[in-house]
Amino acid sequence: MEEDWEKTLILFITLIIIGGFYISPRVKKINMTYYFALILILFFICIIQRQYLKNWSEDEKKTDYTLVYWLYNLLSIILFLFLIYVLGLNPKIKNLKGGANLYDTDVNISSENNMVKNILSKGAGTVVRGISAYTNFWRKLARKVLGRSEEPNYTEN
Numbered sequence: 776m777e778e779d780w781e782k783t784l785i786l787f788i789t790l791i792i793i794g795g796f797y798i799s800p801r802v803k804k805i806n807m808t809y810y811f812a813l814i815l816i817l818f819f820i821c822i823i824q825r826q827y828l829k830n831w832s833e834d835e836k837k838t839d840y841t842l843v844y845w846l847y848n849l850l851s852i853i854l855f856l857f858l859i860y861v862l863g864l865n866p867k868i869k870n871l872k873g874g875a876n877l878y879d880t881d882v883n884i885s886s887e888n889n890m891v892k893n894i895l896s897k898g899a900g901t902v903v904r905g906i907s908a909y910t911n912f913w914r915k916l917a918r919k920v921l922g923r924s925e926e927p928n929y930t931e932n
Contacts, residue, residue, distance in 0.1 A: 778838050781831055785843060788824045792817055792850070811861050818854040825851055862912075863905030 795817045803810040828844040831837065 781838070781840075785824070785828070785840075788820060792820060795820075807861075807864075811858070814854065814858055814861060818851065818858060821847055821851045821854055859905035859909055860902060861905070862908040863901040863903070 795813055799810060799813055802813050825844065825847040828840045828847055832840040832844050
């Protein structure tokens, strides 16, 4: 591919990602599932673009795309962590969270000394619930694809 087309494609993909971030608050007001799907699509677009940049930066005769490649790597990591955070915030994914919905998610700001501690503990709890939902989602998907039952069969010998 010619360098001009590569640069145009990089600019176009970057504009798509920025446009996705721009419309994401409006999508979040409509439906949390659509919001998660939008962030997931942006994440996969970023991963695909990162792979193209890796291939293009390895060509020694063309423009060096190393900085853009590492920026897309950073953006991919940030989007992945944000996906986990969104999963932890979504109240509609109760069946994927296991028992994570039993915990209180209201931040109690009663005294200024405990305010930072409460906010940090609730934020960490949200991230943990997001990781739990993420792993449960892929575990259930793998069970469906492989044809295994939802509940393990325990037999006594």
